[in-house]
Amino acid sequence: MDQLLFDLNPNPVLIYVTGDLRILKVNKAFLEKYGYEEGELDSLTIRDLRPKEDVKELENVLGNLQYEGINHSGVVRHQAKDGELFYVKVSSHAYQFNEKDARLVVIHDITDRVEAERRAKKAFEELNHHFNNSPLAMIKWDADFHILEWSKRAEEITGYSRDAVMGRTPHHFRFYSNKDLQVVENNMEVLITGQQDKTNFEIEMYSKDGTLVNLSVHASALREDNGSLISVLTFIEDITEQKKTELRYQRLFENANDGIFIMDAYQFIECNDEVCNIFGCTKDDILGKTPMDFSPEYQPDGRPSREKAQEKVDLALEENPQVFEWKHKKLDGTLIDVEVSLNRLELANKVYVQAIVRDLTEQKKAQEQLRKNEQLFRKLFLKAPGAMIMVDKENRVKMVNQSFEELFGYTQEELIGQDLDEVIVAKNELESVPRMPGKEFKDGKFYSDVARYTKAGKKLHLLLGAIPVFLDDEPIAGFGIYVDITEQKEYERKLQESVKEKQVLLEEIHHRVKNNLAIVSGLLQMQVLSVDDVRLTNFLQVSQLRIQSMAIVHEMLYQSKNLSEIQMDRYVERLVEQIADTLNPQHQDIEVHIESDKFVLNINQAIPCALIINELVTNSFEFAFEDRSMGTIEVLVSQKDDVIEVEERDDGRGLPDNFDEMRKTSLGMSLIENLTKQLGTKININTGDWGTSFKFCFTKADDPGSSSSGRISSKNVG
Numbered sequence: 092m093d094q095l096l097f098d099l100n101p102n103p104v105l106i107y108v109t110g111d112l113r114i115l116k117v118n119k120a121f122l123e124k125y126g127y128e129e130g131e132l133d134s135l136t137i138r139d140l141r142p143k144e145d146v147k148e149l150e151n152v153l154g155n156l157q158y159e160g161i162n163h164s165g166v167v168r169h170q171a172k173d174g175e176l177f178y179v180k181v182s183s184h185a186y187q188f189n190e191k192d193a194r195l196v197v198i199h200d201i202t203d204r205v206e207a208e209r210r211a212k213k214a215f216e217e218l219n220h221h222f223n224n225s226p227l228a229m230i231k232w233d234a235d236f237h238i239l240e241w242s243k244r245a246e247e248i249t250g251y252s253r254d255a256v257m258g259r260t261p262h263h264f265r266f267y268s269n270k271d272l273q274v275v276e277n278n279m280e281v282l283i284t285g286q287q288d289k290t291n292f293e294i295e296m297y298s299k300d301g302t303l304v305n306l307s308v309h310a311s312a313l314r315e316d317n318g319s320l321i322s323v324l325t326f327i328e329d330i331t332e333q334k335k336t337e338l339r340y341q342r343l344f345e346n347a348n349d350g351i352f353i354m355d356a357y358q359f360i361e362c363n364d365e366v367c368n369i370f371g372c373t374k375d376d377i378l379g380k381t382p383m384d385f386s387p388e389y390q391p392d393g394r395p396s397r398e399k400a401q402e403k404v405d406l407a408l409e410e411n412p413q414v415f416e417w418k419h420k421k422l423d424g425t426l427i428d429v430e431v432s433l434n435r436l437e438l439a440n441k442v443y444v445q446a447i448v449r450d451l452t453e454q455k456k457a458q459e460q461l462r463k464n465e466q467l468f469r470k471l472f473l474k475a476p477g478a479m480i481m482v483d484k485e486n487r488v489k490m491v492n493q494s495f496e497e498l499f500g501y502t503q504e505e506l507i508g509q510d511l512d513e514v515i516v517a518k519n520e521l522e523s524v525p526r527m528p529g530k531e532f533k534d535g536k537f538y539s540d541v542a543r544y545t546k547a548g549k550k551l552h553l554l555l556g557a558i559p560v561f562l563d564d565e566p567i568a569g570f571g572i573y574v575d576i577t578e579q580k581e582y583e584r585k586l587q588e589s590v591k592e593k594q595v596l597l598e599e600i601h602h603r604v605k606n607n608l609a610i611v612s613g614l615l616q617m618q619v620l621s622v623d624d625v626r627l628t629n630f631l632q633v634s635q636l637r638i639q640s641m642a643i644v645h646e647m648l649y650q651s652k653n654l655s656e657i658q659m660d661r662y663v664e665r666l667v668e669q670i671a672d673t674l675n676p677q678h679q680d681i682e683v684h685i686e687s688d689k690f691v692l693n694i695n696q697a698i699p700c701a702l703i704i705n706e707l708v709t710n711s712f713e714f715a716f717e718d719r720s721m722g723t724i725e726v727l728v729s730q731k732d733d734v735i736e737v738e739e740r741d742d743g744r745g746l747p748d749n750f751d752e753m754r755k756t757s758l759g760m761s762l763i764e765n766l767t768k769q770l771g772t773k774i775n776i777n778t779g780d781w782g783t784s785f786k787f788c789f790t791k792a793d794d795p796g797s798s799s800s801g802r803i804s805s806k807n808v809g
Contacts, residue, residue, distance in 0.1 A: 097116075097118055097195075098118055098119065100118055100120060100197065101120055102120055102197055102198055102199055102200070103117070103118065103120045103121035103124045103125065103197075103198040103200075104117065104118045104120065104121060104195070104196065104197050104198070105117045105118075105121055105137070105195075105196050105198070106186060106188050106193050106194070106195050106196070107136070107137050107193060107194060107196065108191055108192070108193050109185075109192045109193060109194055110192070111136070112136040112137050112138060112153075113135070113136050114132055114135045114136060114137060115132075115188055115189070115191070115193060116132075116188070117129075117132060121198070124171065124198075124200065125140070125169075125171045125172055126171045126172035126173055126175075127172050131172075137149070137196075140169050140170060141167070141168065141169065141170065142168055142170050142176060145167065145168055148167070149167075165180070166178055166179075166180055166201065166205060167179060167180075167181065169198070177200055177202040178200070178201050178202045178204075178205040179198050179199060179200055179201060179202075180198075180199045180201050181196055181197070181198055181199070182196070182197050182199075183195060183196040183197070203677075225242065225244055225326075226244065226328075227244060227326045227327060227328050228242055228244040228245035228247075228248050228249075228326070228327040228328075228329075229242040229244065229245065229324065229325070229326055229327075230242070230245055230324075230325045230327065231322055231323070231324050231325075232322060232323040232324075232325070233322055234283075234319070234320040234321060234322065235260075236260050236261060236279055236283075236323065237258050237259065237260055238256050238257055238258060238259050238260075239257075239322065241253040241256050241257065245327065248298070248304060248306070248327065248329045249264070249296075249298050249299060249304075250298040250299030250300050250302075251264075251298075251299050261275050261276075261279065264296055264297075265296060265297045266294065266295065266296045266297070267294075267295035267296060267297065267303060268295070271294040271295050271296060274292050274294055275292075275294060278290045278292055278308075278310065282310060282312045282320065282323055283320055285312075285314070285318050285320070287312075288311060288312045288314070289309075289310065289311045289312070290309075290310050291307070291308060291309040291310070292307075292308055293305065293306065293307050293308070293330070294306055294308065303331075304329055304331050305329070305330045305331045305333070305334045306327050306328065306329060306330065307327070307328045307330045308325055308326075308327050309325065309326045309327075309328075310323055310324070310325040310326075311323070311324055311325075344363050345363050345364060346363075347363055347365060347447075348365065349365060349447050349448060349449045350362065350363065350365040350366035350368070350369045350370075350429075350447070350448035350449070350450075351363045351365070351366065351445065351446070351447055351448075352366060352444075352445070352446035352447075352448065353436070353443055353444075353445060353446075354404070354443060354444040354445075354446055355443055355444075356404070356408075356444075357381045357382065357383075357400070357401065357404055358379065358380070358381055359377050359378055359379065359380055359381070359382075360378060360379075360443075361378070362374060362377055362378070366448065369419075369421075369427070369429070369448060369450050370385060370419070370421050370422055371421045371422050371423060371425070372421070372422035376422055381400075382396070382400045382404075382446075383396055383397045383400060385419050385420050385421070385422075386400065386417070386418065386419055386420055387418060387420055387426060390417070390418055391418055396418075403415065403431075403433055404433065404444055406433075407433035407434060407435055407444050408435055408442065408444060409435075410435050412432070412433065412434045412435075413431070413432070413433040413434075414430070414431070414432045414433075415430070415431055416428060416429070416430055416431070416451065417429050417430075417431045419448075427450060427451075427452050428450075428451040428452055428454075428455045429448045429449060429450055429451055430448070430449040430451050431446060431447070431448055431449075432446070432447040432449075433445070433446050434447075472490070472492055472570075473492045473493060474492070474493070475492055475494060475572075476494055477494055477572050477573065477574055478491075478492065478494040478495035478497075478498040478499070478572070478573040478574075478575075479491070479492045479494065479495055479570060479571065479572050479573075480492075480495050480506075480511065480570070480571045480573075481568060481569070481570050481571075482511055482568065482569050482570075482571065483567075483568055483569075484565075484566045484567060484568065484569075485510075486510055486511055486512060486569075487508055487509065487510055487511070488506040488507055488508065488509055488510075488511050488514075489507070489568065490503065490507075491503045491506055495573065498545070498551070498573060498575060499515060499543070499545045499546060499551075500545045500546035500547055501514070501546050505546075511571070512524050515543040515544055515545075516543065516544075517542070517544060520542075525539075525557075539554075539555045539557070540552070540553075540554055540555075540576070541553050541554075541555045543555075543573070551575060551577055552575075552576050552577045552579075552580040553573045553574060553575060553576060553577075554573070554574040554576050555571060555572070555573055555574075556571070556572040556573075556574070557569060557570070557571050557572075558570040558571075558572070655693060655694055656691040656692065656693055656694065656697075657691060657692055657694060657697040658689070658690075658691055659687060659690055659691065659692050659697060659700075659728060660687035660688065660689045660690070660728070662697065662701060663685060663687050663701070663704060663726060663728055664685050664687065666701055666704060666705060667683055667685050667704070667708055667726050668683075670705065670708045670709055670712065671683045671708075671712075674709065674712040674713070675712065678720070679716060679719065679720055679721060679722070680720060680721040680722075681712065681716060681721065681722050681723070681724060682721075682722070682723045682724070683708075683723075683724045683725075683726070684723065684724070684725045684726070685725075685726045686725070686726070686727050686728070686729075687726075687727070687728035687729070688728065688729045688730045690730045690735075690791075692735070692791065693791075693792060693793050696735075696770060696789070696791070696792060699766040699767075699769045699770055700735070700737065700766075700770065700789075702762070702766050703737070703763055703766045703767065703770075703774075703787070704726060704737065704739060706759045706760075706762055706763050706766075707739040707763070707785050708724060708726065708739060709759070710759060711724045711739065711741040711743065711783075712724070714743070715741040715743025715744060715782070715783065716741075716743050716744070717744065718744075719743065719744070722741060722742055722743055723741065723742050724739070724740075724741045725738075725739070725740050725741070726738075726739050727739075727740075730791070733790050733791045734788055734789075734790055734791070735788065735789055735790075735791055736786070736787075736788045737786065737787055737788070738784060738785065738786040739784070739785045739786075740782060740783065740784035740785070741782045741783055742781060742782040743782050743783060744782075745778045745779050745780060745781070745782060745783055746776070746778040746783055750778075767787060770787070770789040771789060771790070772787050772788060772789040773787065774786070774787040775787065
């Protein structure tokens with residue numbers, strides 16, 4: 092019976108002499124595991140089963156070994172004949188063999204378990220690193236809202252150390268007002284009672300040193316199957332500076348000299364006090380209304396106000412700023428002339444229209460008075476706050492006002508009779524400057540953003556309003572009004588810097604999304620290590636790979652100068668390597684080859700394309716090489732003109748005869764079908780004894796989205 096158990100034991104078994112440690116006998120499982128032939132056993136000792144650096148450890152074990160009874164070793168390393176190292180656990184007991192004192196040793200290979208424990212430890216260390224180094228503070232609470240975990244970022248934001256808050260509840264902290272405390276308690280109640288599993292809110296509280304901080308809190312609940320609360324995880328962001336910035340912009344908005352509207356499509360959703368002054372009403376009279384509610388049925392040019400207003404708003408939404416004059420109607424029915432400036436505005440990931448309204452009533456009255464009374468005109472001209480000049484039909488200066496003299500540093504006596512452009516325009520720009528009052532001004536006023544030079548040589552950025560005067564269709568004079576917009580230009584420069592800051596913010600968003608996806612992936616990995624069900628493990632690993640494929644996109648976007656395109660050769664290489672590292676089994680030799688042209692894809696095409704590749708390569712690893720010890724997977728990506736071609740193939744066993752039925756219930760194939768529809772293509776499948784090939788083509792597009800119909804077809808399946 093002992094001989095039968097020795098020979099049939101699936102684990103390696105050996106017998107060695109306790110004196111010189113020579114191996115006397117081994118079973119078949121030993122020979123297969125360690126790679127020795129039976130004839131090599133005569134010169135083999137148990138020392139030869141250990142790496143050289145571990146032999147001393149063996150001597151210590153042998154020195155302490157009790158001669159009688161069973162001995163169980165800890166985890167040790169063994170070495171096969173070819174040098175392969177693996178981890179084993181050994182049990183032995185005293186044994187008489189051919190009248191020799193010996194020990195019978197049973198060897199259990201636990202390499203997979205050791206490696207799994209290492210991976211689990213690494214995943215835990217990574218998760219712990221993210222927990223402590225996240226830009227967001229992370230706090231974990233138990234079901235009674237006592238603190239269980241407190242990240243380093245939480246210490247930085249609040250000033251409270253981990254030791255000082257462990258086991259504390261939110262009532263330990265000092266909030267700005269009872270209203271803030273009530274917000275916290277209300278959201279705690281929502282999570283405890285199970286009304287919601289997620290909640291977010293903003294509060295103000297004092298840090299340990301008394302500094303007031305604004306916090307944005309996002310909380311999620313973990314529950315038992317019966318719905319009872321297990322724990323709550325909160326992510327907290329310090330938005331103090333953001334709130335200060337919002338307050339500054341709010342003050343600018345409220346104190347602006349022009350009326351400012353914020354419009355959602357055609358509806359007013361916010362306005363400043365100057366709007367109320369212009370329209371003679373309150374905010375309640377304005378908000379929720381449209382421009383048509385404050386306009387006559389027709390504009391002075393004869394166009395319906397509704398039609399023209401919608402056209403201007405639509406152009407502004409398409410990023411075409413609009414500046415135009417408009418006839419508005421005050422609440423009491425009085426008509427007023429205004430200048431309207433429309434611009435596209437993005438706030439909190441939503442698009443609005445900003446309308447700046449300037450009342451032109453007084454300006455219109457002044458123009459009318461100028462035509463009626465030359466003396467009144469001259470007084471207005473000379474005393475006007477804006478720099479003004481009058482030229483004759485040859486563009487020679489006839490008159491300037493005091494503001495012009497102050498702005499440019501010339502006296503009227505110095506300018507009279509001179510060609511205006513030769514005095515204040517740069518010589519290299521003279522040929523391109525329109526000559527007032529030329530024919531190009533005949534149809535009305537001319538406004539232009541120009542650069543002109545003072546007597547001292549200083550460059551000024553100006554808004555030039557040129558007004559020609561015609562008599563019997565012939566020009567007789569012209570007026571120029573210069574508004575110094577140098578400060579506005581500086582403001583535009585600062586706005587451009589603000590755009591760059593928003594670019595950095597968008598990069599940070601990609602970075603945070605990548606980090607969050609990495610956390611989810613890490614959680615899935617921890618779940619993989621905690622289950623014994625192989626099928627469930629496979630499902631979790633496939634889900635993890637899908638998440639990682641999207642995380643790679645956000646990581647590459649974060650590192651890229653262009654936040655809308657992906658370098659596909661690098662993306663495909665990283666994606667397939669990630670799959671191989673996760674799924675390539677140790678007992679098989681699966682080679683992966685990647686060939687990809689260098690090109691970029693819009694993110695809206697790159698993601699579905701990569702997810703299809705993810706599904707195909709994952710399927711090859713899982714199903715193509717069952718009962719095979721080796722194989723090859725190839726991923727080929729190429730571009731010809733605007734056509735992208737992708738092929739994934741393997742030299743595995745091919746698809747089963749019932750594949751068409753299987754794919755109806757396959758989540759992976761269902762996902763592939765939906766993704767190919769997004770790309771407006773279909774996938775061709777070829778299979779046989781030689782293996783399987785999946786190929787699809789699609790046209791490269793730069794549109795901010797892609798969707799079209801598609802289908803899956805198969806050829807030679809069976």
